[in-house]
Amino acid sequence: xxxxxxxxSKPASPxxxxxxxxxxxLGIVVLAGHVQAxxxxxxxxxxxxxxxxxxx
Amino acid sequence: xFTRILTTALIAGAGAGLCAAIxxxxxxxxxxxxxxxxxxxxxxxxxxxxxxxxxxxFSLDLMRDGLSILFSMLIYSGYALILVAMMSLxxxxxxxIDARRGLLWGIAGFCAVQLAPAFSLAPExxxxxxxxxxxxQIWWFATxxxxxxxxxxxxxGRSWLLWAGAVVLLLAPHLVGAPTPDSxxxxxxxxxxxxxxxxxxxLGLVAWVLTGFFAGxxxxxxxxxxx
Numbered sequence: 001x002x003x004x005x006x007x008x009s010k011p012a013s014p015x016x017x018x019x020x021x022x023x024x025x026l027g028i029v030v031l032a033g034h035v036q037a038x039x040x041x042x043x044x045x046x047x048x049x050x051x052x053x054x055x056x
Numbered sequence: 057x058f059t060r061i062l063t064t065a066l067i068a069g070a071g072a073g074l075c076a077a078i079x080x081x082x083x084x085x086x087x088x089x090x091x092x093x094x095x096x097x098x099x100x101x102x103x104x105x106x107x108x109x110x111x112x113x114f115s116l117d118l119m120r121d122g123l124s125i126l127f128s129m130l131i132y133s134g135y136a137l138i139l140v141a142m143m144s145l146x147x148x149x150x151x152x153i154d155a156r157r158g159l160l161w162g163i164a165g166f167c168a169v170q171l172a173p174a175f176s177l178a179p180e181x182x183x184x185x186x187x188x189x190x191x192x193q194i195w196w197f198a199t200x201x202x203x204x205x206x207x208x209x210x211x212x213g214r215s216w217l218l219w220a221g222a223v224v225l226l227l228a229p230h231l232v233g234a235p236t237p238d239s240x241x242x243x244x245x246x247x248x249x250x251x252x253x254x255x256x257x258x259l260g261l262v263a264w265v266l267t268g269f270f271a272g273x274x275x276x277x278x279x280x281x282x283x
Contacts, residue, residue: 014148017058018141021065025137032130034193046088046120047127050080052170052179052256054192 060278061140068270069136073129076263080128081121084259086111087252088182094244095183101245109247132267139165140271146212147275158272159265164207166264170257172203172226176234179256183244187235199229 032044033053041048041056048055090111093099101107143161147153153161173196180186206225209218242249 014057014144017061018145021058021061022138022141025065025134025139025141028130028134028137032127032134036189043123044127046085046124047077047080047131049088049180049182049252050076050084050124050128050256050259051131052174052177052260054177054186054189054196055180056189 057144060275061137061144064271064274064278065136065140066133068140068267068274069133070129071270072136072263072266073132074125075266076132076259077125077128079259079262080124081116084252084255085121085124086114087248087255089115091181091183091244091248091252094248097243100243107245128263132263135165135169135264136267136271139267140275142208143271143275149212151212153272154276155269155273158268158270158275160268161272162265162268163261164211165268166261168204168207169200170260170264172229173199173234174253174257176230178249178253181242181244181249181252183242184249185237185239185241187237191235195229195234199234202226202229 031040033048033051035041036056045055093112094101099107139161143153143158151157176199177192177196186192202225206222209222209225213219213222
């Protein structure tokens, strides 16, 4: 019984956590570094050039 | 697991991004501002008297530079999330993660994300002629993903076949070729463009090594360390 409770309360698969973290990171990089909407582009302009992203 | 990845990555990425932004303001921003004077036509270096090579005086723009700091911290936090996710995957498969190995992870990240695309698509100074931005972004992503996968195969692969596959992955984007402009029209002196590109790469190396180092150190010091 005890082991069953433990098994149920174990956190979700670590693989899922890794995939979700990587996707979140990718989203941030795309938003900050690649989205061409002019407000984001202008705000991130200097950093995009400095990090070597393709910029305008 | 997710909370551990998140906290490790956000602290490491924000710290490295902050360091990168400060270096950027001192070493890259003056070159960028100088180039923008040529981009806007305020300065011209052909067809008239020789252009004065002295850079404009150092200046800080609170709004503009503040945004640069913010976005640098954001971008490296994003990279750190991907890096730490990959570190935890490697750890699950038996690799050891600590501060010293974090340095290697950082160098690998730099090679995949900055050096590999820069080999055919050099960091652009403002005003440089370039191909369509969407085409360049697609090529950039394809190159970064191929290089990251190749470095993983080199680090963790155990056969000549996998290492040969890594070489193919590293070479292929450059054999295909990056999108190039139809004509050269950049008004910025090549001296500034070259300085900008090499400093951008140098800065990227520092930022990535710091990201990997911080991430490795934090990951190893976590009391929840399970492996």
